[in-house]
Amino acid sequence: MNVLVINAGSSSLKYQLLDVDTREVYAKGNCERIGIEGSFVGHEELGGEKQKLEVALPDHKTAIKHVFDILKTIDKPIDGIGHRVVQGGWYFPESAVVDDKVLAQVREVAPLAPLHNYAEADVIEICRELFPEVGNVIVCDTSFHFNMPEKAHRYALPRDVVDKYHVRKYGAHGTSHRYIWRATNEFTNGQTHKLVSCHLGSGASLSAIEDGRDLETTMGLTPLDGLIMGTRCGTIDPATVFYLSRVGGYSIDEIDTMMNKQSGLLALSGHSDSRDIEDGAHAGDKDCLLALDMFYYRTSQLIMEMAQAMHGFDTMAFSAGIGENSDEMRLGVVKELEWMGVKIDEEKNKIRSGEIRDISAPDSKVRVLVVPTNEEYMIALDVQELLGK
Numbered sequence: 262m263n264v265l266v267i268n269a270g271s272s273s274l275k276y277q278l279l280d281v282d283t284r285e286v287y288a289k290g291n292c293e294r295i296g297i298e299g300s301f302v303g304h305e306e307l308g309g310e311k312q313k314l315e316v317a318l319p320d321h322k323t324a325i326k327h328v329f330d331i332l333k334t335i336d337k338p339i340d341g342i343g344h345r346v347v348q349g350g351w352y353f354p355e356s357a358v359v360d361d362k363v364l365a366q367v368r369e370v371a372p373l374a375p376l377h378n379y380a381e382a383d384v385i386e387i388c389r390e391l392f393p394e395v396g397n398v399i400v401c402d403t404s405f406h407f408n409m410p411e412k413a414h415r416y417a418l419p420r421d422v423v424d425k426y427h428v429r430k431y432g433a434h435g436t437s438h439r440y441i442w443r444a445t446n447e448f449t450n451g452q453t454h455k456l457v458s459c460h461l462g463s464g465a466s467l468s469a470i471e472d473g474r475d476l477e478t479t480m481g482l483t484p485l486d487g488l489i490m491g492t493r494c495g496t497i498d499p500a501t502v503f504y505l506s507r508v509g510g511y512s513i514d515e516i517d518t519m520m521n522k523q524s525g526l527l528a529l530s531g532h533s534d535s536r537d538i539e540d541g542a543h544a545g546d547k548d549c550l551l552a553l554d555m556f557y558y559r560t561s562q563l564i565m566e567m568a569q570a571m572h573g574f575d576t577m578a579f580s581a582g583i584g585e586n587s588d589e590m591r592l593g594v595v596k597e598l599e600w601m602g603v604k605i606d607e608e609k610n611k612i613r614s615g616e617i618r619d620i621s622a623p624d625s626k627v628r629v630l631v632v633p634t635n636e637e638y639m640i641a642l643d644v645q646e647l648l649g650k
Contacts (some may be wrong), residue, residue, distance in 0.1 A: 262649055263287070263337055264641040267325075268345040269384040271376040272297055274324045277637045278332060278339065281645045284638060287337050292324040302327050306335060321380055322387045329391060341648040342388050342397045343640040345436065346381050347484075348374035349401030351427045354408060356643040359385055359397040367399060373431065373483065396648040400640040405435030406468070406478050413477045413570065430486075432478035434460045437580065438468040440639040441632050445578050446473070448617050448630065455571040457564050460634065461590070462581035463491030463533060467560075469567035469574075477570035479563050485521060489559050491533040494524035526552050535583050535590060553593060561597035577603070577627055580634040586613075591620070595629065602626030 262282065268275040277289040290304035300318035305311045318324045332339070344359075350370025357363050364385055371378035381399075388397055406414070414430040416423060423429065441458045458468045465488040469477040479487030479496075489495045497520075505511045511519070527533040529552035530541060541549030568574040583590050588610045595605050604622035612618070614631075621629045 262340045262645045264341050264343055264644045265332070265339045266343045266345070266637040266640045267384060267388070268636075269321060269377070269380045271380055274321060274328070274384065276328050278335070278337060279637065279641055281638075281641045288332060288335055290328070290331070292318055292327065294318070295321055295324050302331070304331050321383050325384055325387050326391070339392070339395055341644040342392075342395055343644040344381060344385050344388075344397060344399050345636065345640060346399045346401045347377035347403075347433065348431065349399075349403040349407070350431070353399070353401045353404050355404050356398055356400045356647060358647050359389065359399055363399060396644075398640075398644045398647050400436055400643050402433045402435045403431040405439045405475050406430070406432030409475055409477060416482075428482060430478070430481045431483075432466065432468070432475075433480045433484045434464070434466045434468075435475070436636045436639050437634045438466075438470065438475065438478070440634055440636060441578050441580050442470045442473055443639075444617055444632050444635075445576060445630060448632075449576065449628070453576045453628070455568075455574040455576070457567045457574050457577040459560070459564070459577060459579050459584050459594075460581045461488075461560070461579060461584035464493070465490045465560075465581070465583070467563050467567050469570040471571045477567055479566075488563060489529075489556050490525045492522050492525045492527045494520045494528070495559065526556065529555060535587055539587070539589055553590075556590070557593040557597050560594045564594070564598065574627060576630065578630040578632040580632045585631060585633050591631070603629065605629050
């Protein structure tokens with residue numbers, strides 16, 4: 262079954278066409294700067310060179326039409342379309358085939374992720390309009406966390422407020438964490454039972470997964486909570502918002518922008534890219550050194566929170582942009598955990614590979630893996646399951 266996977270953002274659209282059974286990727290690419298000057302379409306076919314076409318993309322409808330025009334030249338049928346949806350809210354504990362009701366619900370929960378859900382809903386609508394004979398499936402980042410125990414997802418706020426406004430911990434990166442569990446379980450031949458999944462990128466989160474069930478995660482009502490990230494502050498005293506408003510005179514929107522786009526590693530070091538921070542630290546930059554120390558410290562703290570949710574852990578897996586590619590960041594996090602017996606083989610840790618691999622030291626009390634994530638494949642599997650029946 263050939264599935265087109267679409268990941269739409271506020272000003273971007275990524276796509277990938279793959280065969281679910283063989284895992285062969287026929288084409289992939291991205292539309293960037295949608296609605297902004299300097300927009301372009303990037304494209305890469307199987308075995309071909311990357312291409313970049315500068316073209317006006319005033320809206321997502323224009324972008325998706327360009328994608329379909331490109332895919333027509335590949336001569337591969339599209340049997341189903343899978344859409345990554347950031348926020349499934351209170352409606353979607355699992356993936357769902359799109360109909361009018363589902364699309365309306367994606368829009369209804371959009372205030373929880375306004376920069377993403379509205380654009381995603383628009384793209385779904387366009388796909389249904391252009392190709393009414395092809396089924397669409399939504400795969401929500403929040404679904405994997407939906408059935409966490411109430412003690413984990415409930416906030417200690419008045420019940421009437423919680424119920425009326427659907428306030429709870431929703432989490433994010435669920436599709437990635439689900440894939441990391443699946444890949445880890447296969448790699449260890451079913452010997453993994455309590456996994457701390459570490460999705461570490463410009464956006465970052467952890468999940469506690471016991472025998473395939475998510476028990477806890479670090480992101481909350483929104484993706485702002487939890488770890489220090491590229492431009493997000495992560496967990497702070499919520500009264501900081503009131504203080505900045507009352508004393509600093511900042512508006513709610515200004516604080517929102519500050520905490521989501523001007524904070525995190527960027528605020529600490531002047532860089533949001535971990536590679537630049539590592540380079541700065543090697544050169545002795547004190548701000549970069551502090552940013553790394555804080556990242557290691559906070560990540561290790563929250564790893565222990567995940568372990569507590571499962572009353573222990575036997576495996577931890579690093580994934581996403583930082584987790585997969587930065588041996589220095591992995592080593593820094595694990596060093597913080599050496600006190601409780603987590604160790605890695607530093608030579609294995611330095612090996613660059615696109616494959617899942619074990620970097621544990623022989624005497625480590627916890628198995629440590631590097632697992633390249635594959636959210637597109639996970640989405641395609643759900644499309645196959647729901648449309649292939």
